[in-house]
Amino acid sequence: MDDVEIVNYDPRWPVLFDEEAKRLRAVLDPSLIVGLEHFGSTAVPGLSAKPIIDILIAVQSLADAQATFVEALRNLDYVYWADNPKKDRMFFVKGMPPFGSRRSHHVHVTEPHGEMWQRLAFRDYLRAHPEEATTYERLKRRLAAEHQTDREAYTDAKSAYVETVMRKAIKRA
Template sequence: MKVQLSDYQHEWPDLFEREKSVLLDKIGPWLQGPIEHVGSTAVPGLKAKPIIDIMAGVKNLDSSVKAIEVLQNNGYCYYPYKADVMHWFCKPTPEYRTHHLHLVPYDSPLWRERIKFRDILRNNAKVAEKYEQLKVSLARDLTDDRESYTEPFIESVLREFGC
């Protein structure tokens, strides 16, 4: 899927809240922590891929394996991407995505990093502006490589802010 950025859409938080309600109903038994809106669509004003990123806290990956089938039966496509740290899903199809779901052990390093980075972007306009400029530039030059277009920046910001 090519990286295509969109201006911030004010309905993104509502889309997250609606999906959160569905997820609470479907995977509540496996939740250990909250369901969080993460990624760029969780940052007001920030350009983003128009895909709602959701992170749900689970006790651990082994105890949440049964949630995979439940989610697959409810419109999510499972893919063993970074299976050592999360269960990863997209919706409705890999070719056309409106949602990404990450079942991540609650309070794990990955959990803390994603929450911290989101909160830095929400609370620091200069960092958010630099991130957006980088995303626009790299989305133009690396349209097929989603990870390389953000990971080094995220790592440097987390180091700068003590993570």
Template sequence: MAVIVTPYSPEWPGLFDRIAAELQTALTGVPVVGIEHVGSTSVPGLVAKPIIDVDVIVRREDVPAAVGALEAAGYVHRGDLGLVDREAFFAPDDGLARHVYLCVDGTLQVRAHVAVRDALRADAGLRDRYAAVKAELSADPSMDIDRYIAGKSDVLQDVLAVSSLTEDEKRRLYALNTAV
């Protein structure tokens, strides 16, 4: 199945705000550390798959309550999909395309999502280079999501190199991203 990316839409921040408000309501009574707009739709000027990526951040001990609250609100729990400390959810079919992840506060994956977003927001040249790679990959009609993700790896390593992550965190991410 082809990977479709679209030009940046100024509507994406507003869609995130709607999703975040909905999630905050669903999680009433659960201590939420933060709700972050991550992924390419969170970077002004960046082409993206038109799906809002959301990290709902909670303390480890609040994960079970948060899972229950999201399920009660119509989200379908998909498990961790192989990533410890991150729970994935299918969202209700309400016309707002989104990926929702429940993440444990302070974990490397949360820090990486925010660091990549912030690095791309801060460096237009790097953002544009990343956009060009994404556009080139998605122009191939036979491109599947696994090849698309792999094709972005080199430029993402460059993004991580200038990010706010520590050198140890960068090494750990590199090891995770190059493991076979």
């Protein structure tokens, strides 16, 4: 079972990101990486979240990353989602059953002009606007209760809100 669980903010999340970022940088070709960021809800101080550290890596070339990242991340116990229908990114999960007891980290790999990299604006907007983060937290808790066993439905249900905040963030930039 891979339930949607929202927990209170954990001040260790940035530390867990830093530790994993060091491990990633140790096994990935540094010439490919143009950015490595903590993103998602665990990257917003005070925000409740699924206890999964989301890491976003921007690379010069997704094709070059596909040639070397899969094996390198497998050595750090990540599972690669080869069948991802979104071809502008790569997605890896650490700890997902049956390979672990629960998800602990997600690694998203994209190019810097990609939609995923643009999502950093969402994180930055929530960091700068705590009242918006509180609104998002209430929404996430409600949706997690409604879609406890359906991660995809939970994510889809948040998308309209995320788009609204993205528009505000882009306007502000």
